[in-house]
Amino acid sequence: MERRLPIGSIVVALVILNVAAASATETLMDRLPLSARFSCLNCHTVAAPTSATATLNPFGAAFRDGGSVWDNALAVQDSDGDGCTNGAEVGDIDGNGQIDGGVTEESSNPGVEDCSASVLNDATWGQLKAMFTGR
Numbered sequence: 001m002e003r004r005l006p007i008g009s010i011v012v013a014l015v016i017l018n019v020a021a022a023s024a025t026e027t028l029m030d031r032l033p034l035s036a037r038f039s040c041l042n043c044h045t046v047a048a049p050t051s052a053t054a055t056l057n058p059f060g061a062a063f064r065d066g067g068s069v070w071d072n073a074l075a076v077q078d079s080d081g082d083g084c085t086n087g088a089e090v091g092d093i094d095g096n097g098q099i100d101g102g103v104t105e106e107s108s109n110p111g112v113e114d115c116s117a118s119v120l121n122d123a124t125w126g127q128l129k130a131m132f133t134g135r
């Protein structure tokens with residue numbers, strides 16, 4: 001006698017796997033200073049990653065490799081090589097976990113070479129801080 005798996009069970013299992021993958025992504029996304037503009041695309045190469053399509057972009061890989069923690073070490077890197085630090089792109093230049101003043105969304109995607117007109121590099125940021133701290 002041939003035993004067949006009910007197709008309904010397979011569908012339910014696939015849905016559960018996809019929901020689990022999306023939940024993991026959202027939990028990790030909450031660790032970034034800002035993520036509303038690009039959402040999953042901050043770390044992934046597709047807009048709605050599933051467990052089968054959850055390929056990471058360069059920033060997502062760096063985030064994972066650093067233990068999925070947002071900190072200064074990750075903020076000062078330029079994972080996508082576009083000339084803007086990860087911190088500048090996601091709204092927390094020094095990576096202290098506090099969103100920079102006046103910033104409400106990512107200025108550009110930290111995993112895509114899309115930042116070509118940055119006027120706020122590390123040197124400029126240092127000069128701005130010096131203006132306010134007097135040092």
Ligand SMILES: [Ca+2]
Binds near residue numbers: 080081082083086109
């Ligand atoms: Ca960058």
Ligand SMILES: [Ca+2]
Binds near residue numbers: 084089110111113115
């Ligand atoms: Ca970028």
